[in-house]
Each structure stands twice: as structure tokens, then as C-alpha cells.
Amino acid sequence: MAEIKSDNKWAATQWADKAPLFWQMVFRVFSSDLLLLINHLVPFLLVGSYNMTTSRSRITEAEINELISKLHALLPEARRRGTHRASSAKLLKETCSYIKSLHREVDDLSDRLSYLISSMDVTTSQAEIIRSLLR
Amino acid sequence: MHATKEFNKKAFLKQFLLGLHVSNSVTNSISIQQRKNSIKLSADLAMALARGRTHWTHALITKLGQKEENKTTLQGILGRRYEILMARYSCPLLYQKVQRSKKSVRSYRFSYAANRRRSALKGSCVRVPPSVVARNLEHRRTKVLKRLVPGGELLNGSSLLSEALDYVISLKSQVDMMKSLWRATQVSSSSRNVELIPSAPLQRKEASCTSK
Numbered sequence: 539m540a541e542i543k544s545d546n547k548w549a550a551t552q553w554a555d556k557a558p559l560f561w562q563m564v565f566r567v568f569s570s571d572l573l574l575l576i577n578h579l580v581p582f583l584l585v586g587s588y589n590m591t592t593s594r595s596r597i598t599e600a601e602i603n604e605l606i607s608k609l610h611a612l613l614p615e616a617r618r619r620g621t622h623r624a625s626s627a628k629l630l631k632e633t634c635s636y637i638k639s640l641h642r643e644v645d646d647l648s649d650r651l652s653y654l655i656s657s658m659d660v661t662t663s664q665a666e667i668i669r670s671l672l673r
Numbered sequence: 674m675h676a677t678k679e680f681n682k683k684a685f686l687k688q689f690l691l692g693l694h695v696s697n698s699v700t701n702s703i704s705i706q707q708r709k710n711s712i713k714l715s716a717d718l719a720m721a722l723a724r725g726r727t728h729w730t731h732a733l734i735t736k737l738g739q740k741e742e743n744k745t746t747l748q749g750i751l752g753r754r755y756e757i758l759m760a761r762y763s764c765p766l767l768y769q770k771v772q773r774s775k776k777s778v779r780s781y782r783f784s785y786a787a788n789r790r791r792s793a794l795k796g797s798c799v800r801v802p803p804s805v806v807a808r809n810l811e812h813r814r815t816k817v818l819k820r821l822v823p824g825g826e827l828l829n830g831s832s833l834l835s836e837a838l839d840y841v842i843s844l845k846s847q848v849d850m851m852k853s854l855w856r857a858t859q860v861s862s863s864s865r866n867v868e869l870i871p872s873a874p875l876q877r878k879e880a881s882c883t884s885k
Contacts (some may be wrong), residue, residue: 567753577770581683612841627814632881633837640844641821652708652860655697 609633681723685850688719695749711746718747720847728832729840732824734758 606629613632696708718737723728736767737743738759748755815833819825822837 602831602834605831605838609834609838609841612838612845630814630818633841634821637818637821637837637841637844640841640848643848644713644716644844644851647848647855648709648712649705651693651851651855651858652705652712654855654862655693655712656705656708658858658862 612636681725682846682850685723685847686717688722689716689850692716692719696746714743714746716847716851720843722757724839724843727836727839728828729823729825729836736823740868759771811862 606626609629613629613636674804696711696715714737717733721733721737724730738747751758811830818837819828819833822828822833822840825833825836830835
């Protein structure tokens with residue numbers, strides 16, 4: 539019994555010495571391939587969950603209508619009388635123009651902010667930060 | 674269905690101000706153009722981080738991280754999180770797939786046009802399957818939207834619409850926050866310049882805050 543135990547211990551120590559090296563080698567050999575594989579799969583993993591098949595899009599047509607109405611509600615249209623103005627081409631064009639105008643506003647605002655901040659010194663900007671955090 | 678941006682205003686403001694502070698301290702004597710770019714960068718980053726994990730935030734952060742001139746500012750803003758975020762969001766094959774799909778779309782269009790030309794010469798009707806026609810039409814209509822929404826080139830149909838909706842909501846709140854920040858900065862700087870009684874501008878500012 540003692541011999542078996544000692545044998546096991548010896549085997550255990552042998553394996554314990556070699557195991558990390560072994561796993562390191564395995565990992566090194568497969569890691570490059572694994573990483574490549576994962577890197578290759580990630581776009582499919584990401585995109586696959588977002589692409590909808592045609593059968594699924596038929597089931598969720600109510601969702602599409604809801605989305606369209608929500609977009610419609612967001613867009614700053616001055617003349618919003620009936621609900622039957624939601625032709626998809628018009629909606630898409632207006633969404634695109636709205637996004638472009640928002641981008642332009644962000645540009646303009648960052649311009650003004652950069653000018654203002656450059657004319658302020660450090661202490662005033664810190665006070666301003668504290669004040670706006672209190673809002 | 675979609676989480677409203679009401680809860681994320683604080684997160685956006687915190688992140689944006691942190692970014693402003695970092696870009697201010699790092700770059701003290703540079704041109705206004707560079708400062709504007711760093712402000713825009715920190716605003717976009719704050720918007721994407723405050724929104725959470727959606728497709729467009731992923732694509733936006735990837736795009737921001739890929740440009741060479743942004744890396745130092747990003748490292749300053751994010752600190753230790755920079756490596757984690759870049760490891761999570763760097764996916765070069767994502768954009769290779771985009772280019773591949775552009776080529777396939779071009780070949781679709783080319784074959785469609787060639788088919789039309791051929792049949793126009795022959796005088797018969799176009800022999801194109803209706804699914805291809807529908808797909809071409811949809812692609813032509815959503816081309817601009819796909820280019821505007823970050824990561825939009827990979828999406829189709831209703832997912833593109835939902836991502837665009839989310840992006841529009843976030844953009845609108847980003848613009849609103851920046852406007853209010855600018856107004857606050859303007860009020861404080863003008864009050865400092867005019868050198869009024871200290872209590873008066875504070876009262877005016879508090880009144881404007883509560884009215885908002």
C-alpha cells in the first residue's frame with residue numbers, strides 16, 4: 539500500500555512538473571489558431587444575432603410598424619397632420635437628413651465649446667465642472 | 674422596448690466632463706482644431722459608453738479606436754480600461770466583411786444592369802428573381818442611412834431601423850447635453866468677465882437651472 543502510495547505520489551509529481559509545460563505547449567500551438575478562429579467567428583456571432591430571416595420579419599411586422607411610427611414621432615416635422623404620411627422612402631430620407639443635421643450641430647457645439655474652454659483657465663473649468671455636476 | 678436615455682444623462686455628463694478635463698490637461702497649447710477634435714471624440718465616446726452595449730456603440734468605439742491620432746487621448750481618458758475596451762472592441766475582420774459585401778452588392782448591381790441591357794436589346798422582360806429586385810431596391814434606399822449610422826452596413830431591414838432609432842435618440846440627447854453645458858459655460862464666463870456682484874449671477878444661474 540505504501541509502495542502504491544509512493545508510486546502515485548511519484549507519478550503525481552512527475553505529472554505536476556510536466557503538466558504546466560504540456561498545457562503551455564498545447565495552448566501555444568492552438569492559441570494562434572483559436573484566436574484566428576474566434577476572430578473570424580466574432581463578426582458572424584455579432585451579425586448573426588442582428589440579421590433577421592424573411593420568415594421572422596413576417597412575424598414581427600407589427601414591430602416594424604411600431605419602429606416606423608416611433609421614428610416618425612422623433613423627426614422634427616412641422617406639418618404632422620395625418621398618420622398616413624409614413625411612406626418609407628420619405629421617412630428614410632428625413633431620418634438621414636435629421637442625422638446629418640445632428641452631426642453638424644455636434645460639430646458646431648464642439649467648436650464653440652473648444653473656443654470657450656480655451657479662453658478659460660484651469661480653475662474656472664474645475665468650478666464649472668462641479669457646478670454642472672450639481673445639476 | 675428601448676431603454677430611454679433619461680437614466681444615462683448623468684453617466685454621459687460625467688464621462689464627457691472627464692474627457693474634457695483630460696484633453697484640457699494633456700494638451701495645453703495646441704490649435705483650436707485639435708481641441709475641437711478631442712472634444713468631439715470625448716463627446717462621442719461618452720455617448721457610446723453611456724448607452725451600453727448595442728451594435729452601433731460597438732461599431733462607433735471600434736471606429737474611434739482605430740484612428741491613430743485618437744489613441745493618446747483615449748488612453749488618457751480611459752486609463753486602465755483602455756486595454757480592456759480595445760481588446761473587446763477591436764475586430765479588424767468586421768470591416769473586411771463590410772468590404773466583401775460591398776463587392777458582392779456591386780456585382781449584383783452589375784449583373785442586374787447587364788441583364789436589363791441585354792433584355793432591352795432583345796425586347797423581352799427582365800429575367801431577374803424578385804428577391805434580388807427587392808434586395809437591390811432596399812439597398813438603394815437605405816444606402817445613405819447605412820453610411821450614417823455606425824455599423825449600419827452590416828445590418829438589414831428592421832434591425833437597421835431599430836439601430837437608427839436608438840442612434841437618433843442618443844444623438845439628440847447628446848446635442849441637448851452639450852447645448853446646456855455650453856450655456857452654463859457661457860453664463861459663467863460672461864459673469865466672470867463682467868465682474869458683477871457674486872450673488873447675482875449665481876442666483877440667475879440657479880433660476881435658469883430650476884427652469885430647465
